[in-house]
Amino acid sequence: MGLLPSIFARKIRTASRRLYRFSTASTIERAEKVSVEKILSLAYNRNQLAGGIIRTGGLPPGRGDTMEFQLKDGMLLGAASAATQIEGGDDNSNWYDWYRRGYVKDDSDPSAAVDHYERWREDLELMKDMGIQCYRMGVEWSRVEPRDGVFDEKAIAHYREEIQALKEAGIPVLLTLHHFNNPLWLEERGGFAQRDNITCYLRFVRKMVESVGDLVSEYITINEPNVYAYNGYLEGAWPPGRKSFLEMSRVMTNMAAAHIEAYGLIRKTRLQMGYKDTRVGVANHLRAFAPKDPKNPLQRFWAERVEELFQGSLTKAMCTGRVVFPIGKHPSIVPGEFCDFHGVNYYTRSTVSGPADGVAENCPVNDLGWEIYPEGIGEVCRKVYGVLKKPIYITENGTCDNRDRFRARYIAEHLRVLCESGLPVERYYHWCFCDNWEWVEGTSARFGLVHVDFETQARTVKDSGAFYKRVIQERGVSEALYEAFCGGEYPKNGEDQG
Numbered sequence: 001m002g003l004l005p006s007i008f009a010r011k012i013r014t015a016s017r018r019l020y021r022f023s024t025a026s027t028i029e030r031a032e033k034v035s036v037e038k039i040l041s042l043a044y045n046r047n048q049l050a051g052g053i054i055r056t057g058g059l060p061p062g063r064g065d066t067m068e069f070q071l072k073d074g075m076l077l078g079a080a081s082a083a084t085q086i087e088g089g090d091d092n093s094n095w096y097d098w099y100r101r102g103y104v105k106d107d108s109d110p111s112a113a114v115d116h117y118e119r120w121r122e123d124l125e126l127m128k129d130m131g132i133q134c135y136r137m138g139v140e141w142s143r144v145e146p147r148d149g150v151f152d153e154k155a156i157a158h159y160r161e162e163i164q165a166l167k168e169a170g171i172p173v174l175l176t177l178h179h180f181n182n183p184l185w186l187e188e189r190g191g192f193a194q195r196d197n198i199t200c201y202l203r204f205v206r207k208m209v210e211s212v213g214d215l216v217s218e219y220i221t222i223n224e225p226n227v228y229a230y231n232g233y234l235e236g237a238w239p240p241g242r243k244s245f246l247e248m249s250r251v252m253t254n255m256a257a258a259h260i261e262a263y264g265l266i267r268k269t270r271l272q273m274g275y276k277d278t279r280v281g282v283a284n285h286l287r288a289f290a291p292k293d294p295k296n297p298l299q300r301f302w303a304e305r306v307e308e309l310f311q312g313s314l315t316k317a318m319c320t321g322r323v324v325f326p327i328g329k330h331p332s333i334v335p336g337e338f339c340d341f342h343g344v345n346y347y348t349r350s351t352v353s354g355p356a357d358g359v360a361e362n363c364p365v366n367d368l369g370w371e372i373y374p375e376g377i378g379e380v381c382r383k384v385y386g387v388l389k390k391p392i393y394i395t396e397n398g399t400c401d402n403r404d405r406f407r408a409r410y411i412a413e414h415l416r417v418l419c420e421s422g423l424p425v426e427r428y429y430h431w432c433f434c435d436n437w438e439w440v441e442g443t444s445a446r447f448g449l450v451h452v453d454f455e456t457q458a459r460t461v462k463d464s465g466a467f468y469k470r471v472i473q474e475r476g477v478s479e480a481l482y483e484a485f486c487g488g489e490y491p492k493n494g495e496d497q498g
């Protein structure tokens, strides 16, 4: 994900004073004056903070005697992917350009990715064999509309063929229409920072729904608008590399508006085609946030503020049209209900001790240093369900485990929290099906159930993939299954992750 920048302790102290002033600011302009961008760039840094008295990771004591649990009735287990990260063969996007300019850490090429565009039949066979029950996939806007207003009918036919084959295999598709990637022509005219460009996005959305609407009833308008806006417009680590709080706020606002417009458009388009079963949502990147010291009121205050800025306000705007800072006003953002399900992408928890957050000391972490905190998936789901009572789809959950040592355990522990949550969790899409191209991390971070040899593109199901297949078959996890697959130790924060 490459989400969070590095930071220095001295800056944290300075920003602490600034954030105090910011907390009383009521407008974006005033906030800009006190360098909110600096504060936020601190707020999301992943560097370790010294100390940490919060309980870290693992399941609550007293509940952990047995790992046995059953899946909820009707809950489907599937896998997720994003077009840019797997397809290859497209060099017409902002991300290809970012790679070309040298910003991908291991210099791996997104136009290679894992060649899924050519190998999708092989991947489908693997999915069938694993018993995958539903699949979240993306369509690549830069491929479908390589030039402004010019659609590539061959690319659309390709997606139709793939979706049709999935359908015939009994694997319904949840289709993502925007997942971090823009056609270069759109990026050059300002992407989502320009309000006028929303019409381009809607034109693409309409074209896709008209083209595959008979095959697909469920859509994700936008994947993780907060991550897109934060990384690209505040932190500057992702395209287009901007560093402005005002721009980030504008992008978030425009994306909220684009989602609300697309929500109506998709439903209307399918209705005109004779379908009434449409479901539309956003894939929200939701992180658990906790004060480092829960007894410290100031730290609790920071934890709430940072959470609201990063995810809470955007979720409210997109689901219900409520405008809360840093979302600005926009004629399309009006009160209403704009999602048929909550898409939840959950990976980790952030620990907040002031204006900066980090990863608590000695907690379990994955190979990218992200805290492993299974209870967080329940916490974030409860929050979105509190905003609007809609079914929950876990649209992404998974972990970077380059040697597949603890992925099975991670899956079991997160699934268990969901199944015991009492919430209407209808889907779980594991992120991701096969190892893929991980944005600025390139091919150095493996999240897949299926191993990919990036030289030969050969696929091999991992042990965690075999475990997932059994969970699907057995509709749950038994003690024996847990013992057979989930003995892997999580690395500890601060240890050499090798």
Ligand code: BGC
Binding pocket: 001, 002, 082, 085, 223, 224, 227, 285, 345, 396, 431, 438, 447
């Ligand atoms: C994104 C994925 C990404 C995953 C792991 C999510 O934020 O939607 O594209 O691969 O995190 O970093």
